[in-house]
Amino acid sequence: MLDLGTSFIASVERDPTALAICDGDLELTYEVWFGKVSALVAGLDEIGLKPGDHVLTILQNRWENASLHWACQLAGLIVTPLNWRAKPEEIDFTIEDAEAKLVVFEAITAGAVAQSNKAANLPRLTLGEAADGIQSLSAMMEASAPDASPRAKADDWSLMLYTSGTTSKPKGVPRRHHAERAAAIAHVAQNLYRHGECTLGVMPLYHTMGVRSLLASSVIGGNFVCLPRFDVEGALATIERRSVTNLYLVPTLYHDILHHENFAKDRVASVTKLGFAGASMTDGLMTKLQKAFEPELFVNHYGSSEVYTFTIDQNAPAKPGSAGRAGINQRVRVVPLGAKDASTPAKVDEEGEIIVALQGDESFEGYWNRPEADKKSLREGWYFTGDTGFFDKDGDLFVTGRADDMIITGGENVSPVEVESCLSLHPHVVEVAVVGLPDERWGKIVTAFVKRSAPVEVDDLDAHCKTSGLANFRRPRAYVFVEDIPKSPVGKLLRRKLVAGEYAVEAGSHAERQTALS
Template sequence: MDRPWFKHVAEGNPIEIEIPEISLPQLFRQSVGKYESHPAITFNEECYSYGQLNQAIQKVASSLAKLGIQKGDRVAVMLPNCPQYPISYYAALLCGATIVQVNPMYRASELLYVLNDSNSKVLIVLDKLLPVVESLGNQTSISTTITVSFDEESEFNSLLEDEGDKVPDISIDPRGDVAVLQYTGGTTGRSKGAMLTHYNLVANTLQSAATSAVKTRSGQERVLTISPLFHVYGMTSGMNLTFYNGGNMILIPKFEVEQVVDVIEKTKPTVFPGVPTMYISLLQYYKTKQFDLSCLLTCTSGSAPLPVHILHHFNKVSGTTVAEGYGLSEASPVTHRNPIVGLQKAGSIGIPIPNTDAKIVDIATGKVTLTIGEVGELIIKGPQIMKGYWNRPEETKQTIRDGWLFTGDLAKMDEDGYFYIVGRKKEMIIASGFNVYPIEVEDVIYTHPKVLEAAVFGVPDEYRGETIKAVIVVKEGELNEADVISFCRERLATYKVPGEVVFVEEMPKTAVGKILKRTLQEQLSN
């Protein structure tokens, strides 16, 4: 393969790296050995050293083992960013279990689907979310629910009282054993679990580290971690990468701009893996009250395209350079990034990270490699590519062919090997960095007694990246936008609720009756 991007790898960063065949807990233990007394987590002005964090992980692993957690069991974690997240994550992995990442904003039907699809045995959940869990009754496979509280004693605290003397000695096959089930829409259909092995996640951690090697100061970085750890980007770029580098993960459970600015002023973070909505909010706040961003040395942006004018403005205000990148759940997630120093191209997702190949192929067959500047489907190969989709062999075959991951994203490559996303084959919407699958929203709208037909798609939104537009044909009676939005809000996570509802007399359709969403988008673009 011709790899023109090699000549643009930042000077001092490796082009290729060696990836050890070890588990994630083994990688973490290496950091504990190097940085035992260094701060690992800062949360609400409390600090935990690597040694203290490791001790907590050992105790919870021992407790989980006593609860009967064995190799291969699925442990679902439904928490915002808090110390209990990495403790639960690494403790379950120590037992040989698989982590199921659960979005705390899920409504009952969404939670039911993920828990049952994964056949999870244990659920670790924030106490305030218990009503959603309890509403499911005995419909799930969960045998043990462990609550976490920020305000008072909880079941999780009792796990931490364990002596940690029963930590199982589990043999893990890094290439074969699944560490994480990351639910995603993939290229088609309903949400499905991307099986990320220990090797996938160790690889992506080391690959990500290699893209910043020239600027990273081992054991010294303070990482502003607002991106949720249940999201694959936060998990790798916020948590696993920080621990590998011996950094201090400054955890913030929710993005509230005044609180975030306060944390920035108090803790002076040096690294910020953010998403576009965060950069936009910080800049809007900066207009009303200027604050010092010069502490930031390395900033990355992922999960959704970062508007070019926002990138330039933030760079000017902070004095740093935001390196935009690209990834997807099926790739653990990082595959591309603009060089941390050297040639950066605004609007580009950058170049493939070490040990990663990428190319553009024709949309029809996926077999013809296109030339520079031609638009086609982006496909990727590397050690971070998932094992496959959980219990979905046919969809795995469609998505991974001859070792290449077919992303479903339309892209082009320039003469320097920089890639640009220009659209998506798949209909997935990315709203505020979260994936939204139209069928989930449509299914809910269709349950409204007055709805005859519904179609959902994404429209550009300067703040959220995309917002959701619903188009409806009314069956009977009167229905207005507020009614539909209220109906959805009761049944869907907030980021999946349509921001706009349009009513039409009839839908454009194919000869066989399929609604033509592209035609709708063209008709209703405004």
Template structure:
């Protein structure tokens, strides 16, 4: 592929951003994320930054000023007590809790890079990620510490910091929460490796600061925009999990891009954002943790949103103005009577990402809440936002919007040539949010980064206004007798059927047609039949796209952010004899 194939000569989407949106990012205010945190902690110091709400309604708030002080203590602990150096990596394996932002911001203030890890990882997945990243410290929730004895000896981790969801709560609430988790629910195992409690690290850092009479810490003063701030591991669906090297520039650029696209509905110092998606996931990390900190918003932290009744108290105790989520969250809330009968009255807008937003869901959401849920698109490798529906401009509900400021998109064919408007092609992205590459994997990097462009593996169509409609993942495409079938289209069709709760569509081996379309459905109406599903599909999509097989299930496999995992369903099917 030559560089000439990757020249974007036109940006039709810039005419649709809406009034007041900057088409290009201007000079950054900050040299790194630590500076962003320090300056905005001071700007919003008296305002609540984080409000953690448990399912029983027990809650705790911390201010921007408290976040600043506590993250400073943690930074001092990391540098002075543990003797970490600029560029060292710290693995963080936490749910949404008050410790999470303090740990992340503390790492940045110490000049370190973070390695986000899913708390639900198996021991094998933990070992791979910790060893691959070279992390020296692990900060982990106590609920999953039973895996550490098996994992730690096979990594370079020198110190384990143990966090409780009750950390930073008042003493009597802390005792109550820990007692219930440990003795009633039996969710706190014995940690069999040497560890230090998180609150003890804060006390140590505070003591060192006081003993040395230090007013300001400046470990991060030499950190630049081009230094790595995070190794964000991909899901590993195409093989072994790889660490995307994201820089301070990548995340800060994406922060500004998100603000530009949503600023007509963002009032500095007044927003309240529901944080249901796990902060270790790149979507919530950049949108909820970073962007809303910059604008002085309150993040309402939900440690575990399952079942969805766990979120009910958050809507009762906080005046939610924004929600970020995935299709399954919005669909699930709409199916909760307590939500649909009493939708949040302060809600301004909601952001969907991570998986395709079904049109039926977005239409119902608008009807129930009288607000829009707007879809965006991104990848771990792009920090993550690439496209977003301009809230201040024209929203096209069946698209993922337009490229964000300072971002170019080309749709290319197999030969690397750009395709005409209206034709399908693979999305190639160029912008300041695109990663450096994959950590210690130059061959994998060279496959996706070409002449500064990131090849996404996603197939899309662009209209004349520059709006992007994702057709599907290249690897999820189903080939039926030589015809391309995209699961998103079939799923969207089936989701319009009133009796359908959730749906996933995959291709399964078929000797006559190469592959056949199979739909997996969770019923909302117990009377729903296979015949009804097929007859419904025949009305709206061409014959070769209509599911040949329909299977009803109690639930569908999902990722931690609630994204339905087609790959798990596909793996199950591949283990069976081929369907005729």
């Protein structure tokens, strides 16, 4: 297996004059881009970085960020990216946990970096002009330097992402060059990417989906089109201007694009492939996307930062809710909830915990300095995901949510995803999220938070659930009409905020409306 630096050079040699990256009006071919990446490698050398050092990046999806990612691969450095919205204390934690040797930031993240106590003791690079002892990454790339040679091997560390911590500190997920490249090649194969495809680079480069898009684009000699920060009109304009051919997004971004006032089918006519990951997609949204885009391929990709691909369904609309079958580098099982090992699989249609094999080419090997997390999640060669789901009689996997999100009401288990998919098919439901809220009699009651497009009432939604065939015990017993559904920066639904009451009730609406418990 090639290391990623060698892989990038192979792409340069294969397609030197092909368009490699765009950012606004900037356009760089592979050979020109390689020159700037090489200059950046030389600049990192001058700072004194050594192979194996962590480089903490706090950047949006700019071409400079993508360039730095490749420079680190060539130099044998470990890219350690943070959300550009990170707070000073999060920066401090990451610097200490990863033992970072360099911090790279831009204007929008400069304030947080300036307030970080630990960043002040490290070399720092910024986009734009150098100032106050902080060097300019932009200036580095304008310098002249010999073509960089790869210094890393396939089994060296490439990247360390941090998983979001909801109840504890984030966990570092270190991944080796060979795992990253295997995941990129599998991504190309499973999404049927052609040579020279044009990818919208909007998923953050601190997220596994964004990194995968960047690496896969290189493998196919494609054009990676940067969109530093997601906004719908910006995305539509970029798709139209650059004739983007494939989209790989979380469902929330698809929802926002599709429901924007300026969306038009002819603006996205170049797009032939849709892929989604990061969260389940409701049946309603999937139906609308299929009609609006009429894609050649519509892929549901289910995975994680730790193991990238779990399963793939290359025809998602044909079986809504199905996550498909194991990816080309993977084995997947469902075991009964609470199982301590992988020895006894769950029965067909029996909901349990989804586990995946660690021997797969895309897998990580354990968390960074977190033996307690390894003990919980890594058992006898299997990764216990914490996700719940089941295999149907055809052998297709259905993901029902997180074990922690399961609603136990009156002794029955209710998956929020199933209820959300049902309600999403109502024509006046724009978005919906379902959680369990405490109830003296039932333990928890199924509660639906709904963003509506028209004044649909509780009785209408309850009738919709009944006629849709949703089991009686799964029907929501309470509805809350809200202005927006809370989400993370990458579009993941934040159920915990709804449980904690962190939401805005729709103007003029009652905070909560109860349905009959019959």
